Amino acid sequence: xxxxxxxAGAAPQLRDLIAGLEKGLQVIEAFDQERSRLxxxxxxxxxxxxxxxxxxxLITLVxxxxxxxxxxxxxxxxxxxxxxxxxxxxxxxxxxxQPLLYRLAYSLGEAASCGVLEGDDLVCVxxxxxxxxxxxxxxPGTRVPAWCTANGRALLASQAPEWVxxxxxxxxxxxxxxxxxxxxxxxxHEIARTRAQGYAVVDQELELGLRTLAVPIRNFRGETVxxxxxxxxxxxxxxxxxxxxxxxxxxxxxxEMSALL
Numbered sequence: 001x002x003x004x005x006x007x008a009g010a011a012p013q014l015r016d017l018i019a020g021l022e023k024g025l026q027v028i029e030a031f032d033q034e035r036s037r038l039x040x041x042x043x044x045x046x047x048x049x050x051x052x053x054x055x056x057x058l059i060t061l062v063x064x065x066x067x068x069x070x071x072x073x074x075x076x077x078x079x080x081x082x083x084x085x086x087x088x089x090x091x092x093x094x095x096x097x098q099p100l101l102y103r104l105a106y107s108l109g110e111a112a113s114c115g116v117l118e119g120d121d122l123v124c125v126x127x128x129x130x131x132x133x134x135x136x137x138x139x140p141g142t143r144v145p146a147w148c149t150a151n152g153r154a155l156l157a158s159q160a161p162e163w164v165x166x167x168x169x170x171x172x173x174x175x176x177x178x179x180x181x182x183x184x185x186x187x188x189h190e191i192a193r194t195r196a197q198g199y200a201v202v203d204q205e206l207e208l209g210l211r212t213l214a215v216p217i218r219n220f221r222g223e224t225v226x227x228x229x230x231x232x233x234x235x236x237x238x239x240x241x242x243x244x245x246x247x248x249x250x251x252x253x254x255x256e257m258s259a260l261l
Contacts (some may be wrong), residue, residue, distance in 0.1 A: 008076040015124050023049060027057045028066070028080060037075045069240055084141045092141070094126045096260050097217075101228070104253050108187045108246055112233040113138045114217070116225070117159075119250060122152040125226070132160035135261035147173055149179055149186055149203040150214035157195035158216055160225035164191055179204040199247060200227075201239075209234045213242050215250045219261035228253060 017232070030046040031038060044054040058074050061067035065079045097114045105112040113127035124142045137144050145153025147168060156164050165188065173182040174246040181187055194200040199212045214229035230246045235244060 003137070012107060015053045019070050023047070023053070023062070024057050027054065027061065028076065028083075039072050039074070039210055040197065043068070043074070051086050081141075086163075093124070093261075097126045097226070097228070097257060098128075100253050100257055101126055101128040104128075104228070104230065104249055108230060108249055110163075111138055111228050112228065112230050114226050114228045115149075115155070116227075117146060117152070118143070119153040120146055120171050122146040122149050122155065122227075135207055135231060143197035145171060145173075146208060147191075148176060148202065150200040150206045151229045153194045153200040153202065153223060154214040154216045156191050157200070160194075164188065176206050177204055177208050179208075181205060189226075192255035198242070199250070201242060204234060211237070211239060211242055213246050215247075215252065215254045217254060217257045217261070219258065225261060228257065 026047045027043055027049070030043050035042070035046075040051055040055045040058060043049070043058060044051045049057070058067060058069070061076075062069050062074070065077060067074050067076050093114070093116070101112045101114060109130055111127070111129045111203065113124050114124045115124045117123075120143070121143045122142055124138060124144075127138045127140055129138070136142070144152070146156055156167070159167075165184075168184045168187055173184065173187065174180075175182050181190060190200075198215065200212075202212050202214075204210055210231060211234050212229045212231045214227050216224045217226040217228055219225050228250065230242075230250060232242070232246075
């Protein structure tokens, strides 16, 4: 089999898949912010592997330097960051958007970031703080729920309504703050409004004090491939002024970005 045998978007045949690689990545993904240290039994439970298989994968990760162990507990090492760096250094989107984010952030004096949709989550691929540390979630590689973020809603608005409804049914929205919208009908309404007006505003739904305004980023074919936002602290600007102050600059970057993709 050569490169020409692989069709873009085509489902691979089972004989072409390496199950061990898939399961090894599942073990790495079992660790997250809430559970940074896990036992063999906990990894097995979170991945669906047998305890014996989970043990072998963890031992292999320790041997390769991607994990460490003390007694019965395992945790990931900084070497895992190489996997994310490989994407950031090789992917075209982060390299193109980073200079535009700098211009956007420093022209407004606020933080800016770019994210993509992965499953039901928003993954940040580029960010500029402009000297304003607004949120720890505005860092490349961070993953947050799409439904309660401005970038996420801008991306969800590009999906078919049926897909959005199915996504909200899967994620079971929870209240992160007192402002979080968790009612699915209200969320569907907010996403529909984002689709109609071309931008999303989220006010302190993910974190208290965090206000964000986002627009979708489309390629030359008109396909939404990412979203770009401006994030600021609620104490610096009233909720009603964020669109007037920041949307023109975002729309300008949106046009420039689309011309490059």
